[in-house]
Amino acid sequence: MDKHEFNNEKTQFGFWVYLMTDLLMFAALFATFAVLRKNTFGGPSGRDLFNLQFALTETLILLTSSFTCGLGIIFAQKKKVKQTVIFFGITFLLGISFLGMEIYEFSHLITDGNSPQRSAFLSSFFTLVGTHGLHITSGLLWMIILFIQIFRKGLTDSNLRKLTLLSIFWHFLDIVWIFIFTIVYLMGAVL
Amino acid sequence: MMNFIFGKLTLDALPHAWFTIGGTATITLGGIATALLLTKYKKWKWLWEKWLTSTDPKKIGIMYIIVASLMLFRGALDALMIWTQQAMSTGSSHGYLSPAHFQQIFTAHGDIMVFFVTMGFLFGLINFIVPLQIGARDLAFPFLNTLGFWLYVAGVVLINMFFVFGGDFAAAGWLSIAPLSELQFSPGIGVDYWIWSLQISGIGSLIGGINFIATIIKMRAPGMSLFKMPLFTWTSLCSMVLVVSVFPILAVTIALLNLDRFFGMHFFTSTAGGNPMMYTNLIWTWGHPEVYILILPGFGIFSEVVSTFSQKKLFSYSSQVAAAIGVTLLSMVVWMHHFFTMGAGADVNAFFGIMTMFIAVPTGVLVFNWLATMFRGKIVYSTPILWFLGFVATFTFGGMAGVLMSVPPADFQVHNSLFLVAHFHTMIIGGALFGIFAGLTYWFPKFTGFKLDEKLGIYSFWFWLIGFFVSFIPLYILGFMGATRRLDHYSSSTGWQPLFITSLIGFCIIAIGAGIQVLQVIVSIKNRKQNLDTTGDPWNGRTLEWATKSPPSFYNFAIIPEVKDRDAFWDIKQGSRVKDQGLMEKYEDIEMPKNTAMGIYVAGFLFVFGFAMVWHIIWLAIITLIGTIVCFIIRAFDDESEYVLPASEVAKIEEGRIHG
Numbered sequence: 001m002d003k004h005e006f007n008n009e010k011t012q013f014g015f016w017v018y019l020m021t022d023l024l025m026f027a028a029l030f031a032t033f034a035v036l037r038k039n040t041f042g043g044p045s046g047r048d049l050f051n052l053q054f055a056l057t058e059t060l061i062l063l064t065s066s067f068t069c070g071l072g073i074i075f076a077q078k079k080k081v082k083q084t085v086i087f088f089g090i091t092f093l094l095g096i097s098f099l100g101m102e103i104y105e106f107s108h109l110i111t112d113g114n115s116p117q118r119s120a121f122l123s124s125f126f127t128l129v130g131t132h133g134l135h136i137t138s139g140l141l142w143m144i145i146l147f148i149q150i151f152r153k154g155l156t157d158s159n160l161r162k163l164t165l166l167s168i169f170w171h172f173l174d175i176v177w178i179f180i181f182t183i184v185y186l187m188g189a190v191l
Numbered sequence: 192m193m194n195f196i197f198g199k200l201t202l203d204a205l206p207h208a209w210f211t212i213g214g215t216a217t218i219t220l221g222g223i224a225t226a227l228l229l230t231k232y233k234k235w236k237w238l239w240e241k242w243l244t245s246t247d248p249k250k251i252g253i254m255y256i257i258v259a260s261l262m263l264f265r266g267a268l269d270a271l272m273i274w275t276q277q278a279m280s281t282g283s284s285h286g287y288l289s290p291a292h293f294q295q296i297f298t299a300h301g302d303i304m305v306f307f308v309t310m311g312f313l314f315g316l317i318n319f320i321v322p323l324q325i326g327a328r329d330l331a332f333p334f335l336n337t338l339g340f341w342l343y344v345a346g347v348v349l350i351n352m353f354f355v356f357g358g359d360f361a362a363a364g365w366l367s368i369a370p371l372s373e374l375q376f377s378p379g380i381g382v383d384y385w386i387w388s389l390q391i392s393g394i395g396s397l398i399g400g401i402n403f404i405a406t407i408i409k410m411r412a413p414g415m416s417l418f419k420m421p422l423f424t425w426t427s428l429c430s431m432v433l434v435v436s437v438f439p440i441l442a443v444t445i446a447l448l449n450l451d452r453f454f455g456m457h458f459f460t461s462t463a464g465g466n467p468m469m470y471t472n473l474i475w476t477w478g479h480p481e482v483y484i485l486i487l488p489g490f491g492i493f494s495e496v497v498s499t500f501s502q503k504k505l506f507s508y509s510s511q512v513a514a515a516i517g518v519t520l521l522s523m524v525v526w527m528h529h530f531f532t533m534g535a536g537a538d539v540n541a542f543f544g545i546m547t548m549f550i551a552v553p554t555g556v557l558v559f560n561w562l563a564t565m566f567r568g569k570i571v572y573s574t575p576i577l578w579f580l581g582f583v584a585t586f587t588f589g590g591m592a593g594v595l596m597s598v599p600p601a602d603f604q605v606h607n608s609l610f611l612v613a614h615f616h617t618m619i620i621g622g623a624l625f626g627i628f629a630g631l632t633y634w635f636p637k638f639t640g641f642k643l644d645e646k647l648g649i650y651s652f653w654f655w656l657i658g659f660f661v662s663f664i665p666l667y668i669l670g671f672m673g674a675t676r677r678l679d680h681y682s683s684s685t686g687w688q689p690l691f692i693t694s695l696i697g698f699c700i701i702a703i704g705a706g707i708q709v710l711q712v713i714v715s716i717k718n719r720k721q722n723l724d725t726t727g728d729p730w731n732g733r734t735l736e737w738a739t740k741s742p743p744s745f746y747n748f749a750i751i752p753e754v755k756d757r758d759a760f761w762d763i764k765q766g767s768r769v770k771d772q773g774l775m776e777k778y779e780d781i782e783m784p785k786n787t788a789m790g791i792y793v794a795g796f797l798f799v800f801g802f803a804m805v806w807h808i809i810w811l812a813i814i815t816l817i818g819t820i821v822c823f824i825i826r827a828f829d830d831e832s833e834y835v836l837p838a839s840e841v842a843k844i845e846e847g848r849i850h851g
């Protein structure tokens with residue numbers, strides 16, 4: 001195995017371990033949410049607050065961004081810089097729109113007086129969804145850095161490696177979101 | 192305006208009680224003295240280039256060990272204060288500490304001993320030894336390693352900051368149990384220091400865990416399959432698997448507590464629907480595995496020590512590995528035994544009680560394996576094996592106490608009593624710490640190139656062992672008599688005082704033992720010429736770390752060894768491979784990581800960030816957070832974090848022409 005391959009393998013392995021720790025963090029947050037979701041303390045519950053169509057739109061945007069991210073990686077592996085940048089560019093825009101929608105939802109809730117301080121249920125909701133949002137933000141930041149690096153040096157081995165990690169991260173966030181959509185929004189609206 | 196600039200920080204926060212003045216004076220005078228010495232001997236550059244910015248796991252390991260040793264004395268001082276108070280404070284005497292101050296001391300004591308002493312020593316030993324044992328030149332991610340170390344240091348500094356700014360530490364126990372740790376009941380900044388100190392150092396441990404797992408899985412020398420790894424590497428791997436499994440939970444728990452306190456949310460509050468019992472659950476899902484994180488590497492150290500000093504192969508290697516894995520898995524499903532009394536119901540208690548009892552099985556397997564390894568061995572009674580024998584005595588004792596408490600009805604009687612306190616000190620001192628001492632003595636020649644003074648080592652061992660029993664057997668008895676933990680005063684009609692005084696005497700005996708250890712290090716450095724380890728293999732060792740010279744070159748191995756056997760180095764020594772290796776194979780270019788100060792900068796920013804959060808200095812928090820992110824971005828653009836050491840250079844170092 002040459003050095004470049006070895007570095008790839010090592011870094012990817014480490015990154016997977018990191019993702020597992022992140023997953024456990026989300027697991028703990030999901031558990032808190034599950035414990036606290038009925039504790040509305042006289043305030044509104046999920047059924048009163050959530051707009052399923054809105055959340056579904058967010059979900060579709062994120063799913064599409066995962067798809068374009070996957071296409072981006074395929075082109076990156078073929079060393080096609082232009083297509084790579086285009087597809088990651090689309091991913092970036094979709095990510096930004098997702099984040100915008102989330103911020104819109106949060107500010108809406110807060111201005112209506114349903115802030116995280118209102119009840120334990122709202123605390124856990126904002127924290128779980130907000131943590132995902134923070135991850136999306138850091139993913140976007142990472143994407144910008146990689147864009148700059150690709151513009152400067154092209155699709156070098158090291159840039160390709162980082163891009164691959166980023167795509168894994170992005171898919172991971174997508175999966176976490178699906179759980180959020182199901183457990184927080186769907187179950188919140190139905191149960 | 193002042194509010195904006197300084198947040199909650201006011202002049203009142205500066206030291207005015209005797210202990211904060213004392214602490215501040217110690218910190219500043221110590222700092223000034225160190226700075227003067229460094230300036231006098233013109234060592235600043237040397238310190239910065241050779242140590243602080245180093246990415247060499249051996250150097251980082253030693254720095255961990257030094258910081259942990261300092262913290263051991265800091266924590267011991269707390270212990271002395273606790274014990275003295277308890278020996279005095281009965282009847283009409285209320286001792287010399289106020290209840291509020293007493294509470295802060297036992298809180299700080301527990302946190303420092305667990306997070307900054309035991310964890311620090313373990314990360315130090317693992318850093319130094321594991322790469323050597325698996326025949327690697329470095330860790331998988333050298334930068335993350337310095338980063339983790341400096342985050343640990345940031346945590347150490349933060350937990351001591353209250354001496355200078357604030358004057359009050361957390362007073363809610365070492366785990367800051369909610370809702371006591373909530374703003375409503377702990378309005379001061381003590382708990383906030385607790386939060387940020389543990390959050391920052393905990394992230395450091397998490398990063399370390401990821402790094403060591405990747406290193407052990409991906410960087411082993413050719414031929415070293417998983418089942419040829421030395422046991423210390425195995426148990427470190429198990430410990431690190433636990434770290435990555437549960438430190439995320441700790442991070443979340445602390446973060447949620449902070450959200451409650453900082454933003455007024457309601458996770459664990461007793462109002463607005465918060466659930467304090469959830470805190471107890473979350474913190475112990477981390478907390479129980481944590482105690483096994485502390486003990487597992489110790490198990491491995493004893494395996495190495497027993498096999499080396501019995502001059503025998505380990506008895507039943509596979510069952511030892513299986514036992515270590517068993518302990519790892521079981522430790523994740525027993526956390527409820529810390530709160531049988533909370534009211535989860537008989538079925539749940541029964542399940543967790545039985546799971547807890549199961550843990551005694553793999554632990555027993557380990558103990559019997561060590562004894563069987565010694566059986567018919569040619570035992571060399573040097574200090575490390577004494578620590579092992581002491582450990583067998585204490586650990587068995589404490590383990591039985593643990594099994595007793597795993598029976599829920601019995602636990603209802605002794606829960607949160609001094610019996611429990613005695614149990615876990617037996618496990619952590621008699622188990623983890625004795626293991627660390629064995630390891631430090633065993634590997635000292637590898638760290639420095641000379642052995643520790645044997646005679647003083649033996650003295651200190653006996654003081655520690657005897658002092659340990661003198662101070663903790665009374666606690667077992669007191670627990671049965673009904674003494675609860677964390678008492679700052681008790682009625683004289685209980686008749687407990689003599690036992691408390693005995694316990695304090697025990698502490699003093701231990702302190703003498705620790706004093707002798709300091710002396711031992713000083714004497715050994717002075718007489719190092721007599722104890723020089725010129726071969727790199729002073730104990731007739733069996734594993735690869737002894738194949739290097741002492742201390743090893745910064746690249747560990749000029750030629751990566753081929754592993755054919757579990758006792759890889761023993762195998763090499765038996766054959767003639769060691770001789771012709773140098774002739775047959777040529778040196779090759781070696782790629783090594785460059786030094787970097789980025790770990791220091793990131794940790795520095797996060798440290799100030801933590802401080803700003805404690806005091807609600809929002810602008811500073813924002814600036815330092817941005818600073819942290821910028822550091823990472825700069826690092827991301829740095830493509831040249833490695834350099835190549837040419838083969839000719841390696842040859843020169845190996846032939847002793849220039850210093851490695």
Ligand code: HEM
Pocket residue numbers: 482483485486528529530547548550551554590591592593594595596597602605606607611614615618619622623
């Ligand atoms: C045979 C193995 C063990 C068993 C069966 C066991 C059992 C227990 C039980 C049932 C408790 C809770 C008692 C109560 O709160 O009423 C406990 C507490 C504790 N154990 Fe163990 N234990 C074992 C090994 C260890 C080891 C190896 C360590 C550390 C290295 C350890 C450290 C602790 C600590 C720190 C606490 C209490 C912390 C606190 O409440 O603040 N134990 N143990």
Ligand SMILES: [Cu+2]
Pocket residue numbers: 478479482525526528529
């Ligand atoms: Cu436990």
